[in-house]
Each structure stands twice: as structure tokens, then as C-alpha cells.
Amino acid sequence: MTDAFRNRIDLTFTVNGEQVEATVPAGRHLIDVLRLDLGLTGSHAGCEHGVCGACTVLVDGAPVRGCLTLAAQVQAAEVWTVEGLTDTGAVADLQAAFVARNALQCGYCTPGMLVAAKALVERETVPSRAEIREHMSGNYCRCTGYEAIVDAIETAARARAGEATE
């Protein structure tokens, strides 16, 4: 071990708009800093190897895997989780559509689903159902069978584009 390498890393970044200062072990994942150190338990840790999507959060505006991102790598970044996105109302329409369409049961996958879906409904064009499925293919749900999730995202995307839904 040389001086240049550190076991514990000093970090300054923002979470849900608020500045956070923390000292974290070098191998600590962003998802664990959020859940265990900051008490933001909305995002979940499922598989911890990038497959299930339960840990998906926004880093500098883009969805990323909280379990494949070392906290050390988010120095100076802007992180948003489902808690902050709920408070600002940024995903309020998606949340309402998920409830209306029964797109969640146990809810374990839902925070990651909302973060992933947010990126999709913010695009300029309304996605087709096939595009929604493709975009959401990195988020697993063990309860709903996906159909209702696609329905909910389609509803929210169309509403944002000012289109009526049946």
C-alpha cells in the first residue's frame, strides 16, 4: 500500500439536491452509501451484479446501477433517488400510472423501474410498446408479469405528449 492509494475516501456530492460529505471505504457501493449511510432505503439492492435493476438511481441525470458504481466514483456528481424524485414531483405521473394500472405488487422493483422509466418518458417521441419493453429489459419484476408496467409507462408517456389514452 502506498500513500497514493486510500482505504477510505472523502467524498462531496449531492443527493436529491442536498450536499453530502462522507468518508467511505474504497470498495463501498453507491447503493450502500445511499441505503445504509444516508438512510435512503427507497432504492433497493437485489442481485448486486447489475442484472436486476432494483438499485437503479440517477447520476448526473442518467440512470445507472447503484450496485456497480463505487461511491468513490461519484465525487462531485448529482445523485437522485426515488425519494427526491417523489418530493419534487418529477415522477408523480409515472407513480400515479403505476398505481392506476396495478404495475406493482410487492414494490421491490418499483423504485428502479421509476428511475429507468423516467429517462424514457422524457424523450421527445412517444415510445412504442416494443421500445418500452426494450428500454425496461434491464429491470426485473418477480410479481407483475410486466404487462401492467408497460401499460403504466405507455400511459404516462402518452399523457406527457398530450395524447389521449384509452
Added chain:
Amino acid sequence: MKASVGGYARARDLAHAFDLLAAANGMGRVIAGGQSLVAALNLGLTAGDLLVDITGITDLRGVRVEGDHLLIGALTRHVDIGSDPLVAEHAPLLARAVPLIAHDAIRNRGTIGGSLAHADPAAEFPACILALGATLIVEGPAGRREVPAADFFVDVFETALDEGDILTGIAVPCIAADERHGIEEATRRAGDYAIVGLAGVRRAAGHRIVAFGAGPRPMLCGAAMAALDAGDLDAACAAIGGELDPPSDTQGSAAYRRHLAGVLLGRLAAQLGDPS
């Protein structure tokens, strides 16, 4: 499982990164997007590494044209390869590969350099780089060298990178007016690594067809290429299976992969504008 890491340091520039790797005494490990490395750490496949984070070396990120080549920085993320207008114009094969790689959230952090250095035999970029006949730019304590794609991929997860080397960029020959690119793969679920896949380039000089997920590294399919050059698609589709060395695993048997390669070659030829 949680990652076990020996230490972490952020490299300010390439020289600093080489110093850090040298100081790590064999335990140094470059981290770029972390999308393969952190997964490996989480699985306990590697432990105690001294991580050298190169993502702050901004010179290694981005795309530019130099002469008749497209220069792609190693830290350029998958998402940016997919949306960059220069890539779309000069190396459309790479842009078309992006939607086939993993998922949005992984493409937002994963880098092309990381994908090539990781050298998963089923990954898309290594196959594309070989099909394009690109050159990899490697820098190390001993200086800079250029490695042709054909010499870079050695075995499963093994490349021509030596201890302390950093892949800094990739030089891709710009597409010619009459050149065509295509990529086809079979997966069970969107975003999975390919069960088997083919990347293809058709140039005036002939075809370059590379199979992935079909051997220990991306493989040039010489017999299929010769048959396509001769205008005989049926012969090419019949030949390609025999040229591969595919694994048998839970995704499929070797025989199934050989069969799939022939089916995919028919589809690829249509993308390349070959007569059927």
C-alpha cells in the same frame, strides 16, 4: 456480496496513472466504467485490488476524425458511441452495436476501452473492432504502441495489454463510399451477452466477418468470407459453423451455436447488401 478492495486512487493524468500502477506492485487495476470490474469484485472473483480510477483523464474521452481514421478515446461511453454523429457517419457498425450491449443504465457508464480490455468473447465491441480492422493504441511505462485488432484479443478475458499498460484509444478506418456494415446476434433476453453473434464489413477488397460468442475470442471466419467474396451465400452459410470453436453451456450447445451462425450469416448478408 460486497466488493473487497485494497485501495483506491484517482489518476490526474496518464503519467500519474502509470506512477500509481507502478507503485501498486502488481496489485494495481485500472477502473473505467466499472461495469464489468465492480461486478467481478462483487462476485469475489478478484479481491484486494488497488484501483486506479482513470475516468478523470478527460483527454481519453470523445471522438474525432484524423485523416482517414476515426479516433475514439478509450473512456468514451457506450451511450456516447451510440449517439455520436461522427461514429454514425464514419463507423456505423459501432453505433449499431450499442443497442445490443447490456441495458441503458450499464451503457451510461460502461466504456469502449473497458469493453475491449475486458475482452469477453461474447461482447460486441471486440468483434466490431476486429471486423473493422481497427488499431488499438496502448500506452505504458515503456511508451506508446499500436496493436492491430487481430493481435489484441488473445484468449478468454486475455489481451495483448501488459501489466501497467493502459488502452488509450482506438483508430478505426473511416467507412468508404461503397462499404457496408452489419451486425446480427441471437440472445434469449434483450441486453444479454450474445449466445452467438456476427459483425460484418463489406469492402471493395472483400468481406470481413467476425463471430463472437463462438470461441475464446472474436474470430475471423475466413471460409465464409471467401465464399461471400465469390458471391456464394449458401456456401458461406454452410461453411461458417465449421470454422468456429463455440462453447457448450447453459445458453446452448456448441452444435446449436454452429447452426445459429449459419442462420445469422444469412441475415447479415442481407444487411451487407449481398445477393441472396
